[in-house]
Amino acid sequence: MWKGSALVLVWALAVPLAAQSPAFGVGRPATPEEIRDLGAAIGPNGDGLPEGSGTVAAGRAVFAAQCSRCHGPKGEGDVGPPLVGGQGTLRTAKPLKTVGSFWPYATTLWDYVNRAMPFDQPGLLKPREVYAVVAYILNLNGIIGDAAVMDAKSLPQVRMPNRDGFVADPRPDVGDTARKPN
Numbered sequence: 001m002w003k004g005s006a007l008v009l010v011w012a013l014a015v016p017l018a019a020q021s022p023a024f025g026v027g028r029p030a031t032p033e034e035i036r037d038l039g040a041a042i043g044p045n046g047d048g049l050p051e052g053s054g055t056v057a058a059g060r061a062v063f064a065a066q067c068s069r070c071h072g073p074k075g076e077g078d079v080g081p082p083l084v085g086g087q088g089t090l091r092t093a094k095p096l097k098t099v100g101s102f103w104p105y106a107t108t109l110w111d112y113v114n115r116a117m118p119f120d121q122p123g124l125l126k127p128r129e130v131y132a133v134v135a136y137i138l139n140l141n142g143i144i145g146d147a148a149v150m151d152a153k154s155l156p157q158v159r160m161p162n163r164d165g166f167v168a169d170p171r172p173d174v175g176d177t178a179r180k181p182n
């Protein structure tokens, strides 16, 4: 039994290294410039969000151009996971976890899209496009209205439906990092 666990651990540690190893001829470490260009990591309270803003309408266009081929025209999911729906299902036998039903902070949505989406071209979107597409996804989920504008000020104020659905990690050795940030 323990042998199996040790193997899994070794495998898990080896994968990220292998991805950058010349021996396998695939991948390379990100350059400092590439990491810088992805911008500051955005925490729950929105510190570090850049200038710019985006409307729901502008986000509809960004979504159609860059996201719908994988997430479906209305974010219902396709080869990529659904981004819409699931509110009220988390306590049922078939919970549907989406950014709308599950994620506790809208700022995390901004950071994730900014860094990781589109899946095949991460880092493609400009800050105003990220604000816009995030506004559109929040609007599709019924979290913000049609006329809402998302920027560094308004986005952290968005109250996500599952904001209080998480508990702080009670283990005494975990320390402050797991405590609620605001």
Ligand code: HEC
Residues within 6 Å of the ligand: 062, 063, 066, 067, 068, 069, 070, 071, 079, 080, 081, 082, 083, 097, 098, 099, 109, 112, 113, 117, 118, 119, 120, 125, 133
């Ligand atoms: C080429 C296909 C593809 C495109 C294009 C794409 N995505 Fe994704 N997206 C994915 C896949 C696959 C995942 C799941 C990634 C994972 O779990 O590691 C994902 C995950 C996500 C998630 C997290 C969902 C969750 O609940 O965990 C969000 C949010 C998201 N995408 C937003 C976007 C937005 C916004 C765009 C357009 C700017 C976009 N995606 C474009 C394939 C795509």
